[in-house]
Amino acid sequence: MTVGPGDIAEVAGVRATAPLRTVSDVILQVDRYPAVSVLDSALNQGRITSAQLALIPSLIRGRRGAVAARACLAEADGRAQSPLETRTRLRCVDGRVPPDALHLEIRDDDGYLGIGDLGWRGPRIIAEADGRDAHGSPEAAFADRRRQTRLVNAGWTVLRFTWSDTLRPDYIPWTVRQAIAAARRR
Template sequence: MDEFGAVTSLAASQHGVVSRDQARSCGLSDRAVDRLVRSRRWAKVRPNVYRVEPGPPPLAARVKAVQLVLGPRAVAVGPTAARLWGMQGPMPGPGYEHVHVSAPGRGSGASAGVRRHGWDVPAGETTVRGGLRLTTPGRTVRDTVLLTDRYCAVSVVDSALNLGLVDRGDLAELAAANAGRIGAPRSRAWWTEADGRAESTFETRLRLVLTDRGLAPQELQYPVFTAAGELAGRADLAWPDRGVVAEADGAGPHTLPEALFADRERHNRMAAAPGRLVLLRFTWSDLRHPDQIAEMVRAALTAPQALREAGEPTPGSGGAPPP
């Protein structure tokens, strides 16, 4: 294998990035590296770290580049580690693309897309995943809760629970382990709001919006059955006593026409279930108007009560298959 092939092979094992020192060790000269950069075959990601593949570097490549610069003790933490574990919660926006990393002894602060933390992360709270050093799931959740707002924090805890990365029985211990850290007092109550049944950060945010307005759902992922006793679908949020269910329609299910059709078909099955369920659907844009969301849900919840008082048939819960 020639020098260029050796560098390419090494970069492939490092999410497409390689340092100048590593290129030298493979036999490439500084002049050759500079020529590759000038010709745009390589792109500079960090000082003396380059991406050998075209296109913007994904998160894993940017994390690896930072770790090549900061050394073997640099560990991805907080929202960055959460994303690497596949936890939902962190949202695109200011600071979303920052690489959060702990590098003891190198100070802290934000610069050039990197947010450095001076934490001394014990060896037992770090691991290697996909060739990247990052905090364990429990430590990742602890750090993220301190660094984000309530909506993001609860979403991350929900997601970690849903993915089986942490156990609900461990939440009290994780919260206690944050005692004395900056952000611990304001986030203490957030741990109790987590629910691992939520399958997306949108569901979590919708649940919190309604809970804050006295409309907390009675159930999550509520099963709705057809007249034949078959599962029509699972409603994201439900108030079985009132015959009301709600769906949090994220962008994902609607990316392809066939996915949109399947989603609508599922909603139609639930709406046609015995008991005349009231089906509400919300999208991400609705979150900009939380009070209107609450008004819609409150109106749906009070309608069945009016029917009861009038002595008319009321919507059933749909939660159990018909006999």
């Protein structure tokens, strides 16, 4: 595929392919999890728009990997704030326990409690994708604990997943199913 004039951008004085072209090329070269992560990230950071996402099938038509890449487009969601959130969501989808909400805002009688990365409203379960950068400091750990206590007191079950959890295809869906079953017994 040739590079057209709209495919080039200048970044810090260096010529590079524009975000839409870069995303289109990358998703042809990688497996589903990194492809959806790249799409989610590009949407979340405003590097591409939903309208541009809709153009990708025509940009990749006829290229090797296009069939698999088109399937990834349907799974893209710009609300994911990290590849860890994307991977956690995809594990749930693959395990047939897809969340019914992403970035679910939760309130109690006192007001705002926070936003859960993934949510299952009926059984009142949220899953947090805890990355090392955002949750690794002692201050962040203590804030997470306080928030979790308030969520539990408001009747929510909080599940926490890390990158290593996403490496086991069965672990996250199994854990979510167990939490849903426990909620039904209450």
